[in-house]
Amino acid sequence: xTQLFAKMEIDRRLVGLAAVLLIIWIGFxxxxxxxxxxxxxxxxxxxxxxSVAVMACGMVLIxxxxxxxxxxxSILGVLAMIMGVIxxxxxxxxxxxxxxxxxxxxxxxxxxxxxxIGGIQGVAVGYLGVPAFIVTxxxxxxxxxxxxxxxxxxxxxxxxxxxxxxxxxxxGTIGATWSWIVAAIAICAIIYNALISRRRRLAFEFPxxxxxxxxxxxxxxxxxxLAGIGTLNAYMLPSRAAEKILENRGIPVTPENLEISHGIxxxxxxxxxxxxxxxxxxxxxRFGRYVFAIGGNPQAAELAGINVKRMTVAVxxxxxxxCAISAAISSARLQSAGNDLGTLDELRVIAAxxxxxxxxxxxxxxxxxxxxxxxxxxxxxxGMALLGVDTSLQSIVIGLxxxxxxxxxxxxxxxxxxxSA
Amino acid sequence: xxxSNAGKNPLVEMRDIHLSFGGIKAVDGVSIDLYPGEVVxxxxxxxxxxxxxxxxxxxxxxxxxxxxxxxxxxxxxxNARDARDNKIExxxxxxxxxxxxxxxxxxxxxxxxxxxxxxxxxxxxEHKAREVLHRLNPNFKKFxxxxxxxSGGQRQSVAIARALLFEARILIMDEPCAALGVQETRMxxxxxxxxxxxxxxxxxxxxxxxxxxxxxxxxxxxxNGQLVGTVRTEDVNHDDVLxxxxxxxxxxxxxxxAGPGAxxxxxxx
Numbered sequence: 001x002t003q004l005f006a007k008m009e010i011d012r013r014l015v016g017l018a019a020v021l022l023i024i025w026i027g028f029x030x031x032x033x034x035x036x037x038x039x040x041x042x043x044x045x046x047x048x049x050x051s052v053a054v055m056a057c058g059m060v061l062i063x064x065x066x067x068x069x070x071x072x073x074s075i076l077g078v079l080a081m082i083m084g085v086i087x088x089x090x091x092x093x094x095x096x097x098x099x100x101x102x103x104x105x106x107x108x109x110x111x112x113x114x115x116x117i118g119g120i121q122g123v124a125v126g127y128l129g130v131p132a133f134i135v136t137x138x139x140x141x142x143x144x145x146x147x148x149x150x151x152x153x154x155x156x157x158x159x160x161x162x163x164x165x166x167x168x169x170x171x172g173t174i175g176a177t178w179s180w181i182v183a184a185i186a187i188c189a190i191i192y193n194a195l196i197s198r199r200r201r202l203a204f205e206f207p208x209x210x211x212x213x214x215x216x217x218x219x220x221x222x223x224x225x226l227a228g229i230g231t232l233n234a235y236m237l238p239s240r241a242a243e244k245i246l247e248n249r250g251i252p253v254t255p256e257n258l259e260i261s262h263g264i265x266x267x268x269x270x271x272x273x274x275x276x277x278x279x280x281x282x283x284x285x286r287f288g289r290y291v292f293a294i295g296g297n298p299q300a301a302e303l304a305g306i307n308v309k310r311m312t313v314a315v316x317x318x319x320x321x322x323c324a325i326s327a328a329i330s331s332a333r334l335q336s337a338g339n340d341l342g343t344l345d346e347l348r349v350i351a352a353x354x355x356x357x358x359x360x361x362x363x364x365x366x367x368x369x370x371x372x373x374x375x376x377x378x379x380x381x382x383g384m385a386l387l388g389v390d391t392s393l394q395s396i397v398i399g400l401x402x403x404x405x406x407x408x409x410x411x412x413x414x415x416x417x418x419x420s421a
Numbered sequence: 422x423x424x425s426n427a428g429k430n431p432l433v434e435m436r437d438i439h440l441s442f443g444g445i446k447a448v449d450g451v452s453i454d455l456y457p458g459e460v461v462x463x464x465x466x467x468x469x470x471x472x473x474x475x476x477x478x479x480x481x482x483x484x485x486x487x488x489x490x491x492x493x494x495x496x497x498x499x500n501a502r503d504a505r506d507n508k509i510e511x512x513x514x515x516x517x518x519x520x521x522x523x524x525x526x527x528x529x530x531x532x533x534x535x536x537x538x539x540x541x542x543x544x545x546x547e548h549k550a551r552e553v554l555h556r557l558n559p560n561f562k563k564f565x566x567x568x569x570x571x572s573g574g575q576r577q578s579v580a581i582a583r584a585l586l587f588e589a590r591i592l593i594m595d596e597p598c599a600a601l602g603v604q605e606t607r608m609x610x611x612x613x614x615x616x617x618x619x620x621x622x623x624x625x626x627x628x629x630x631x632x633x634x635x636x637x638x639x640x641x642x643x644x645n646g647q648l649v650g651t652v653r654t655e656d657v658n659h660d661d662v663l664x665x666x667x668x669x670x671x672x673x674x675x676x677x678x679a680g681p682g683a684x685x686x687x688x689x690x
Binding site for chain 1: 501502513517518519520521522526527530531532533535539540541543544545547548
């Protein structure tokens with residue numbers, strides 16, 4: 001089995017993580033009498049995971065560089081408030097309500113302020129030499145306080161109609177046709193990627209994995225994409241919402257027409273986009289290479305001419321930008337911005353990243369691992385909620401799972417640590 | 422002088438180098454040289470000033486006075502980049518490699534090959550890495566493993582290959598055989614022989630005579646910041662060199678080569 005994975009060049013840790021996720025899903029499905037693995041629940045999971053998943057992608061880079069960011073939940077809170085005020089109080093004075101530019105201006109402002117906040121923390125860590133743990137622990141208090149301060153505690157609502165699409169409500173999905181198009185694009189990309197990298201390696205006469213392994217990998221990934229998107233497409237809009245949409249489009253309402261799919265939720269698309277971009281950044285750019293080099297040996301990185309301080313600022317600024325995206329997703333989902341938004345998210349994000357196999361010692365971690373980690377966390381939480389477990393017990397379970405995940409990772413890593421794997 | 426370097430120009434010369442740290446003369450009027458295709462050991466106890474001297478050449482310290490001449494021209498070496506520009510590369514004792522990256526990623530760290538689109542060209546880097554490492558160490562196979570998984574000798578190969586990629590002509594190796602096993606030490610020895618044939622000049626820094634005696638053509642011995650003397654390895658035995666390191670005493674038959682730090686030479690009146 002191990003050799004099989006080695007031949008296929010599949011990360012064993014990823015297999016373990018996927019197995020854990022599968023066990024959790026099947027377990028909850030059995031315990032809830034078949035209510036967990038349903039199109040509806042999978043769709044909800046995808047939307048609920050989105051905000052934490054986006055931040056987890058950035059947290060991977062932070063932890064890989066041997067830092068930590070405890071302030072992401074608070075930064076999310078203050079950015080959600082600022083974006084709330086911009087779209088609900090400021091822009092309508094000039095553009096009127098629900099102007100098509102409102103959401104773009106709001107989001108851009110949020111991203112810029114997020115980068116600024118993250119950058120400030122990065123300067124404190126990189127240039128002033130204050131440990132990230134302390135800087136961001138301070139940040140946790142500062143930005144949560146700032147979130148209250150934006151409106152003196154008033155919850156901002158209603159938000160801009162277009163902005164709210166990012167939250168993935170009934171309108172915030174792309175429907176069946178577009179979902180299938182996305183699936184087709186994804187599968188083409190998977191095949192293209194496999195072909196190109198194989199051809200490059202063959203051109204230099206490097207060893208490549210056997211053809212069967214290549215195809216198995218491609219088929220596995222394509223199968224996952226199809227299954228996932230098929231599931232999301234199988235979740236139909238409630239009939240009343242479908243009726244409304246049909247009326248708006250001027251299509252006669254008949255029983256067949258009423259079968260309208262949700263398809264992929266916009267927040268899930270955002271997660272996919274963020275994850276793909278950051279994976280490319282991590283693997284294929286100098287920036288990403290330097291992030292990992294700094295995590296592996298800061299001194300060596302410095303000697304190689306890498307500006308470690310500037311890199312630190314950049315990584316924290318990137319984290320701030322991702323907090324802005326998450327702030328948009330979570331406030332849009334709740335259709336309002338409250339100053340307690342994102343409370344305890346820092347723990348969910350760090351847990352997701354650590355469960356996803358990122359080493360707290362730095363130098364090691366993957367974006368896709370963090371995504372699965374986020375899904376594991378959210379599955380546990382949603383599953384327990386579905387079974388009617390008290391929130392207090394939920395916290396206990398999730399806390400234990402986090403510790404167990406780190407322990408098992410350390411244990412298996414030490415035990416089966418095969419350097420060539 | 423009738424040695425094998427006759428007729429050649431030195432690759433690098435350090436002339437009358439002085440450096441003090443708050444009243445302590447770490448390097449006190451030391452002059453050394455290095456010829457192409459030559460391995461020179463710099464020996465001395467901890468605190469003898471050998472590391473400081475070499476760090477001046479590597480650009481980590483700037484001397485109070487003295488000259489560094491590379492290829493017959495006075496060179497200004499104020500930082501690691503200047504040293505690199507003068508084709509001087511240092512391989513540090515603690516091996517400045519990022520353990521989590523693989524060999525090729527380490528070789529190209531800080532000067533990655535990028536494709537036209539601006540993305541890293543890992544395949545091209547691996548190709549070049551295979552070329553360079555194959556020349557150094559034909560047994561090197563672990564190209565896709567993080568260097569943490571490599572043996573000490575293999576890591577040393579990667580560190581040396583990194584210097585060669587910079588087209589170094591002067592290689593400074595700080596305690597090259599520290600923490601290596603017998604097998605590995607022999608491997609590093611073979612590597613050094615190989616580089617010597619390629620015409621590089623190599624400075625080996627060590628406080629352990631046995632590490633460098635067999636590898637070196639000449640030895641510069643330092644004590645208390647001063648040069649005890651410079652001898653050809655073939656002219657001396659271990660005891661002679663130990664006497665130089667510990668007592669600062671030149672061997673009697675070589676007394677005419679004594680430097681300012683030698684204790685058995687009457688101080689000039």
